[in-house]
Amino acid sequence: MNNNSQKQNEIQVELSDEIAQGTYANLAIIAHSSAEFIIDFIRIVPGAQKAKVKSRIILTPDNAKRLLYALQDNIQKFDDMTKNGGVINNNPFGNIIPPIGTVTGQA
16 A cells, blocks of 8 residues: 555544543443444442443444454553563452442443
8 A cells, every 4th residue: 555545544533632531430331232332431439329321432343343352452462561461469359350239220
């Protein structure tokens, strides 16, 4: 592919200041139908009876697979660059992440 074709296919991504701040989530709930995958990112606060969805991402099945592969690739790169292979040593549960209570969702 020549340089002109590459420039023609480039997408410039704009990141606003508000979005660049990010949104903290400590739980994700994933659902799917035959046409889409829905990922709800949730922040659970200890002692609270309810947790609000902070962000919802809707993907096609193909894009969900692309996200999976991109996450696997980045996690592998993270593990490769850390001395302990990505294992969190201060986790009292070892490599198992315990569930956080009972979670029910509403749309």
